Amino acid sequence: MASIEERLDKMEAKIKEPKFRDTTGKANEVNYWVFDYAPEHELIVRDRIEYLKNKNSRGTDGFELFVYDLYDLLIAHLQDKNFMEKCYQMEEKRGIVKVASAIQRSLKITDKDNMIVEYIAEHTSENSVVFLTGVGKCYPLLQSPEVFNKILYNMPQHFAKVPMVLFYPGTYTEQELIIFNEVHEDNYYRAFRLVR
Template sequence: MTDQALSRDHFRKRRSLSERFSEMDEKIKNPSFRKATGKANEVNYWVFDYAPEQEMEVRSHIQWLQNRNRKGFDDYQLVVFDLYDLIIDELKTKGFLEKTEKLEERGGIHRVVKAVQRTLRITDKDNYLVQYITDHTPDNSIVLLCGIGKCYPLLEAPEVFNKVLYNMPQKFASTPIILFYPGTYTEQELVVFNEVVEDSYYRAFRIAR
């Protein structure tokens, strides 16, 4: 069976998006969710994968979660980071955004990807995204990461786990971090947009079946 066929089969077995939202919402409310719950007390990483055509519904639900949390009834703070917006804002600040077109003309998108990741120090422990998330996440928070689809191929989901979250300070080990992923995650394989197989990853858990 091809990767695309596997992805289609994966989605056929799913419940509706609203049912999966409900499952995720119930987990978020549970105090035990804000503790490391992975195998052997692993990091508290989660993935909410969804069909790419459901993007606007997912964005609306994230906004609804934020609005509910701002009312102050929850015993935790919900923090949302759009990875694409963070990257673009930093490139604008550094005056680098205008240079990307010329870089792409000379060397293609791969040259742009390398230059952007070098500018953001993505492979370093003090990389920009690590610092930003660390500086803007209060104690007792749940972190939602969105915008990874818009980032592709500047930043891919496995890089978020292996180069960004891997370098988060130790105090974040029990902080739940949920990546919203437009594609399929099988807890072994990431297929962005249900078309492109990214590197394997198995340390995160699907938050809704």
Template sequence: MAVQTVSREYYKNRRSLSERFAEMDEKIKVPSFRQSTGKANEVNYWVFDYPPEQELEVRSHIEWLKKRNSKGFDDYELIIYDLYDIIIDRLTEKGYIEKTKKLESRGGIQHVVTAIQRMLRITDKDNYLVRYMEEHTPENAVVLITGIGKCYPILEAPEVFNKVLYNLPQKFAATPVILFYPGTYTEQELVVFNEFVEDSYYRAFRIAR
């Protein structure tokens, strides 16, 4: 995986986190946002990228959105999927936590990545994460996906889009899905933690500039 430092010029042009939160929050409230299939007939998938050092502020804002939504202030249901929590719960359910620790000590992180992806059946269209989201996402929902930084390198953002979201059933076509990404997304490439370039990706859009 290539190493890249995001340019200072990029950060100079990026607005504050609070301004970008405000833009995202306003978009989510608009009914047409939850009926659209994105730009140019694309799927309704979005990225909110942010500096990794602002992780706690991002978590706090997501928690605030969750509390507001639970009080009935919105005309949609906010669904939050923490990928890391989902994976840990699955490992616990299958009794694999200790086995995973031993596997890492013997063979390193890449062996763990391979084993967990096999458990999730991540290369199958009907993989575990696809089924989980299908079973837990109601109609008229806005989906927030978090935890991608905690999952790295077990799951990378391009895998989430290509192997999970694009295999969701047709009923998800108008469901907005927002991936919270610790790093930079330029709508051409993903740079996780603003250091490592992941596979090129073009089909999701930045929800806040």
């Protein structure tokens, strides 16, 4: 089995291939990808993403790399709305499931004017590759199937060719999502593993 460094090298090579950005996915399907990794490699993955972002800023890759930490977006939204203290109180009184539901309503996660979708769409050029990180930090407030079904699928149509890569601390089999290699999330099969 390849080491995390070898898999990250393959990921870097793959996103630089012009055909990776010139398609809407296999058989004209969505251009959504998952880079899954062992949770204990989180810091290695974060470091490589930061390295790639800095390297890409030189403008020699032929595309722009956008990195969005979903946890940072979620927290920024809650802070902007002065909801942090309310979330703490709600969790204490009603539990984390109620907090997650309230946060998703606040983000309009099921609506076309979904706050995360709008943020990504406003800040991303069309000739780009998008990395979505922080899903492990968000769990259980925002889970991976919701990222795919309620965020990525609501992206404006002109982003159909933009490859979106979800960095997933766990296992993705192209059917099952197992966050932290412990908790089975809803099955999902429309994204492709970026590196095996």
